[in-house]
Amino acid sequence: MHRYITKRLLLIIPTLLGAAMIIFFMLRLIPGDVCEVRLAGTGLFVDEAEIELCREKLGLTKPVLVQFYNFVSGYLTWDLGESMWTGKPITHEIAIRFKLSIQVAIMATLVAVLIAIPLGVISAVKQDTWVDYVVRSFSIAGIAMPSFWLGILIILGLLIGSQKFFGEPWMPPIYYVSPFEDFWRNMSQLIWPAVATGYRYSAVVTRMTRSALLEVLREDYIRTARAKGMIEKIIINRHALKNSMLPVLTIVGIEFAFLMGGLVVTEQVFNLNGLGRLFVESVGAQDFNLTQQLVMLVVLVAVFTNFLVDLVYAWLDPRIRYG
Amino acid sequence: MAIAQTAIENIVPEETRDPWYVQFWGLVRRQPLGAAGGLVVLIMLFATIFAEVLSPYDPEMISFEHMLVAPNADFWMGTDAFGRDILTRIIYGARTALFVGFTAAFVGSTLGLILGVASAYFGGIFDLVVQRLVDILMAFPLIVLALAVVATLGAGTLNVVIAITIPFIPQCARVVRSSALAIREIPYVDAARALGFGHSRIILRHMVPNVMAPYLIMLTTFVGHAILLEASLSYLGLGVQEPTAAWGLMLQGGAEEFAESAPWVPIFPGLAITLAVFGFNLFGDALRDLLDPRLRAR
Numbered sequence: 001m002h003r004y005i006t007k008r009l010l011l012i013i014p015t016l017l018g019a020a021m022i023i024f025f026m027l028r029l030i031p032g033d034v035c036e037v038r039l040a041g042t043g044l045f046v047d048e049a050e051i052e053l054c055r056e057k058l059g060l061t062k063p064v065l066v067q068f069y070n071f072v073s074g075y076l077t078w079d080l081g082e083s084m085w086t087g088k089p090i091t092h093e094i095a096i097r098f099k100l101s102i103q104v105a106i107m108a109t110l111v112a113v114l115i116a117i118p119l120g121v122i123s124a125v126k127q128d129t130w131v132d133y134v135v136r137s138f139s140i141a142g143i144a145m146p147s148f149w150l151g152i153l154i155i156l157g158l159l160i161g162s163q164k165f166f167g168e169p170w171m172p173p174i175y176y177v178s179p180f181e182d183f184w185r186n187m188s189q190l191i192w193p194a195v196a197t198g199y200r201y202s203a204v205v206t207r208m209t210r211s212a213l214l215e216v217l218r219e220d221y222i223r224t225a226r227a228k229g230m231i232e233k234i235i236i237n238r239h240a241l242k243n244s245m246l247p248v249l250t251i252v253g254i255e256f257a258f259l260m261g262g263l264v265v266t267e268q269v270f271n272l273n274g275l276g277r278l279f280v281e282s283v284g285a286q287d288f289n290l291t292q293q294l295v296m297l298v299v300l301v302a303v304f305t306n307f308l309v310d311l312v313y314a315w316l317d318p319r320i321r322y323g
Numbered sequence: 324m325a326i327a328q329t330a331i332e333n334i335v336p337e338e339t340r341d342p343w344y345v346q347f348w349g350l351v352r353r354q355p356l357g358a359a360g361g362l363v364v365l366i367m368l369f370a371t372i373f374a375e376v377l378s379p380y381d382p383e384m385i386s387f388e389h390m391l392v393a394p395n396a397d398f399w400m401g402t403d404a405f406g407r408d409i410l411t412r413i414i415y416g417a418r419t420a421l422f423v424g425f426t427a428a429f430v431g432s433t434l435g436l437i438l439g440v441a442s443a444y445f446g447g448i449f450d451l452v453v454q455r456l457v458d459i460l461m462a463f464p465l466i467v468l469a470l471a472v473v474a475t476l477g478a479g480t481l482n483v484v485i486a487i488t489i490p491f492i493p494q495c496a497r498v499v500r501s502s503a504l505a506i507r508e509i510p511y512v513d514a515a516r517a518l519g520f521g522h523s524r525i526i527l528r529h530m531v532p533n534v535m536a537p538y539l540i541m542l543t544t545f546v547g548h549a550i551l552l553e554a555s556l557s558y559l560g561l562g563v564q565e566p567t568a569a570w571g572l573m574l575q576g577g578a579e580e581f582a583e584s585a586p587w588v589p590i591f592p593g594l595a596i597t598l599a600v601f602g603f604n605l606f607g608d609a610l611r612d613l614l615d616p617r618l619r620a621r
Contacts, residue, residue, distance in 0.1 A: 014455075015459055015462065018455065019462060019463070022456075022460070026471060026472070026475055027474060027475055140604070140605070144597045144598075144600040144601035144604060145593075145596075145600075146555060146571075148574065149574060149589070149596065149597070152574060152581070152589045153589075153590075156581060156589070257462075257464075258464040258465075260467060261464030261465060261466040264466055264470065264555075264559070265558065268558070280470070282474075283470050283471075283474040284560070286474065291471060291474050295463070295467060298464060298467050302462045302463075303462055
């Protein structure tokens with residue numbers, strides 16, 4: 001097991017290096033850089049020399065390979081460079097937004113799992129009845145519905161609903177407060193984006209729970225349990241559900257790794273100052289330094305989540321032993 | 324002689340095939356959800372082709388007399404902040420969505436098809452390098468990779484198509500490769516080699532037709548993904564640009580403003596996106612049931 005863990009951890013390095021290479025060179029394929037955007041974007045006459053000076057300052061005049069070397073070696077010294085746009089260190093830009101994004105991500109996962117597992121179980125137990133059809137339509141809709149539209153609808157509903165019942169419109173607070181400072185204020189801000197992102201997430205998990213449980217319910221030991229007269233509730237909860245959780249766990253892990261994608265749009269809808277928003281802004285401003293670091297962060301989260309899922313797998317199912 | 328005779332006697336007269344409409348109804352009854360999805364796809368195609376005839380107004384015509392009109396007999400879905408008819412923009416938006424969706428899905432899955440088959444056929448170092456690349460690209464969430472491409476190329480309809488195409492290539496290559504690996508082991512590929520056929524002929528004429536099923540399934544699923552992705556990018560202001568009619572673009576602007584002045588503005592475009600993605604997903608699922616023999620056996 002220890003050997004396996006070490007091997008997997010070592011394999012992460014070439015994956016990250018490859019991702020760094022792809023993102024670094026892709027962003028530099030096309031001419032045009034932050035200096036041009038920043039200076040020429042003002043619409044005023046810009047001196048060519050000034051653009052050159054700006055490039056010099058940001059290190060864009062160095063050979064590409066040297067830039068790449070600096071980019072990669074920065075990880076060893078925890079120096080991720082500076083944002084080309086704001087001029088502040090990227091570690092700082094990420095640190096001030098990380099808490100918010102990770103909190104929404106975890107809450108969205110909780111929302112998704114809390115909705116998905118009961119629904120998936122009901123749907124599987126009542127297979128091919130109207131309950132099953134309602135649950136399945138609910139989850140198909142979740143996959144088709146863009147999360148930003150759901151976000152807009154939630155805000156619309158909150159505003160119009162509060163206007164109707166309390167006489168004045170209520171909006172979730174805009175400024176982030178840590179949950180340890182003011183728990184309810186924090187929740188009243190972040191529960192909505194968590195629901196908007198979590199719905200889509202739950203749709204995927206519901207489908208997986210349903211099909212995994214259906215598969216387990218066909219096993220021999222379930223028939224044996226029924227034959228010896230065990231209560232159906234115990235059969236489902238203790239025998240079937242536990243054994244169907246492995247694929248569900250995988251899909252929860254994969255979707256968590258990709259949650260960042262959902263956050264990119266949801267944070268925009270709810271005006272949250274998180275990593276997704278920062279990413280969109282960095283793309284708009286052609287701030288390559290910031291874009292590539294954020295992409296690397298997302299890849300890192302994805303790779304580590306996959307690794308953790310594999311480990312939890314082996315822990316949950318003793319039959320799985322990695323060589 | 325006797326054997327030959329019985330063989331001839333045993334030949335069953337060719338089964339008379341049902342006329343196409345009977346077959347079609349059989350298909351609809353077996354796959355009602357898929358048929359519903361197909362209907363959505365057809366409606367979108369229809370709207371795309373006949374947008375000029377169907378839509379009551381000009382999609383880009385700004386009219387200050389009709390700003391934010393609530394839905395009524397003249398404007399079935401109301402008008403937006405520029406006085407443009409929302410129904411018209413939704414019909415034209417179908418054209419944008421379908422253009423972006425189909426182009427990205429077709430190019431992405433076709434490149435993936437070729438890459439996947441070639442990877443399985445050649446094997447060795449080539450396969451290893453391609454698979455590692457695919458692994459790495461699959462670690463990027465779809466929208467993050469697309470946004471990174473937009474960061475390179477800038478916004479605009481054509482760039483959005485490219486941005487959406489690129490993440491599709493590795494996904495399709497992965498799926499196609501696993502099917503192609505099985506086909507590579509079938510003796511007719513060796514036979515073709517022995518006959519002296521070139522690599523490209525074997526790949527294109529002998530292997531590609533046999534992985535059409537996963538390819539077509541990926542293609543339809545990708546169209547749904549691409550429509551959703553295009554809407555997201557346009558919503559973020561990094562996709563299709565004004566004044567082109569696009570569903571994601573129509574949702575831009577603060578929800579707070581909509582709630583006060585015009586709650587109908589964000590409702591219909593969002594419905595259109597949901598319905599379109601819903602349609603393509605159902606259609607893709609039905610196609611998978613029909614084409615994938617492993618799933619059909621269940």
